[in-house]
Amino acid sequence: MNTFRTDRELLRQWRRLARSQFPAICQPRPAQSHKGTFGTLGIIGGAEGMAGSVSLSAVAALHCGCGKVWLGFHQPTLPLPLLTQQPEIMLATAEHLLQRSDISAWVIGCGLGTHESAVSVLKSCLQQHNIVTLLDADALNLLAQQPDILAGRKNKHNIILTPHPGEASRLLQCSISEIQGNRNQAVCRLAAKYNAWVVLKGHQSLIASPNGQVWQNNSGNPGLATAGSGDVLAGIIGSLLAQQIPLEQAVYAGVWLHGIAADILAANEIGPIGLCAGEIAPAVRWLRNRLSETN
Numbered sequence: 001m002n003t004f005r006t007d008r009e010l011l012r013q014w015r016r017l018a019r020s021q022f023p024a025i026c027q028p029r030p031a032q033s034h035k036g037t038f039g040t041l042g043i044i045g046g047a048e049g050m051a052g053s054v055s056l057s058a059v060a061a062l063h064c065g066c067g068k069v070w071l072g073f074h075q076p077t078l079p080l081p082l083l084t085q086q087p088e089i090m091l092a093t094a095e096h097l098l099q100r101s102d103i104s105a106w107v108i109g110c111g112l113g114t115h116e117s118a119v120s121v122l123k124s125c126l127q128q129h130n131i132v133t134l135l136d137a138d139a140l141n142l143l144a145q146q147p148d149i150l151a152g153r154k155n156k157h158n159i160i161l162t163p164h165p166g167e168a169s170r171l172l173q174c175s176i177s178e179i180q181g182n183r184n185q186a187v188c189r190l191a192a193k194y195n196a197w198v199v200l201k202g203h204q205s206l207i208a209s210p211n212g213q214v215w216q217n218n219s220g221n222p223g224l225a226t227a228g229s230g231d232v233l234a235g236i237i238g239s240l241l242a243q244q245i246p247l248e249q250a251v252y253a254g255v256w257l258h259g260i261a262a263d264i265l266a267a268n269e270i271g272p273i274g275l276c277a278g279e280i281a282p283a284v285r286w287l288r289n290r291l292s293e294t295n
């Protein structure tokens with residue numbers, strides 16, 4: 001199941017790059033490890049009609065190696081079909097999940113919606129918990145509408161924003177063409193405005209640190225331009241954060257793994273045309289295991 005053909009030299013190059021730039025994701029699992037060793041990711045979003053978005057994030061997070069995943073749906077009752085699709089994932093309402101104190105990292109926003117009730121869920125997440133938190137999709141749309149949402153937050157350097165150009169244009173109140181016309185400047189402006197880590201997604205995603213250092217990712221292909229692919233990225237980065245991979249490496253490596261997975265899939269005749277977001281996770285799992293092999 002899910003074995004991918006890859007050119008040996010290419011795999012050697014990926015190993016070299018990963019071991020030099022993000023060594024923490026290349027470590028084999030210690031023999032004495034248990035599920036608690038690899039952290040618990042809490043994912044909040046999935047309002048009515050959008051349960052698929054957080055489900056994609058959660059499945060990707062498990063395939064990327066975190067120990068446990070909790071899904072908190074922004075719905076009064078749980079969407080039951082998901083229970084059978086991936087029974088490893090633990091389910092709760094957003095309200096209940098936010099009461100837990102055993103979460104190692106949060107991802108919030110995929111399919112969250114932008115109603116008033118979503119604002120209070122986002123505020124609770126940011127204010128009750130001071131651990132590393134990734135904001136995507138509707139969490140970014142809410143932040144664009146209410147920039148003071150982050151105001152009560154003690155530590156903003158453990159906040160990661162992952163806008164696509166449309167979300168970036170809302171956050172900076174400018175046009176998408178202005179963002180795309182100078183992506184480097186846009187990602188720096190976002191990092192400075194919110195004093196946070198920012199991934200400006202798209203072809204050659206850019207990552208800016210809160211102090212304005214920019215890194216460009218070169219993996220990936222237009223197969224990733226498909227519904228839910230950003231939700232998968234959020235799950236991958238969240239998974240690495242939950243595993244206590246240092247924040248900088250988790251963000252860089254998450255973006256890189258997501259892109260290489262799409263390249264592996266395309267080389268195996270899965271896309272780029274018609275690649276589905278749910279197909280990315282098994283390729284990420286395969287790749288992480290190849291990177292941690294000793295030869």
Ligand SMILES: NC(=O)C1=CN([C@@H]2O[C@H](COP(=O)(O)OP(=O)(O)OC[C@H]3O[C@@H](n4cnc5c(N)ncnc54)[C@H](O)[C@@H]3O)[C@@H](O)[C@H]2O)[C@@H](O)CC1
Pocket residue numbers: 049050051052053054109110111112113137138164165166167176201202227228229230231
């Ligand atoms: N299965 C599911 O439940 C899915 C739920 N999703 C969720 O649906 C919600 C809304 O997503 P929508 O796609 O409707 O809204 P978006 O805000 O993502 O996109 C709306 C518009 O923004 C612009 N835009 C988006 N990406 C762009 C880019 N890369 N470059 C230039 N312009 C761009 C386009 O004009 C686009 O029509 C989010 O919360 C998201 O997480 C989506 O991720 C898709 C899958």
Ligand SMILES: Nc1ncnc2c1ncn2[C@@H]1O[C@H](COP(=O)(O)OP(=O)(O)O)[C@@H](O)[C@H]1O
Pocket residue numbers: 137164200201202203204205219220221222223224225226227228229230231232233258
């Ligand atoms: N042409 C492309 N080349 C490389 N990566 C792409 C391309 N188009 C989209 N992507 C990647 O796919 C993901 C899309 O995310 P997003 O727009 O948030 O999707 P969704 O909201 O449907 O989940 C991002 O990680 C982005 O960098």
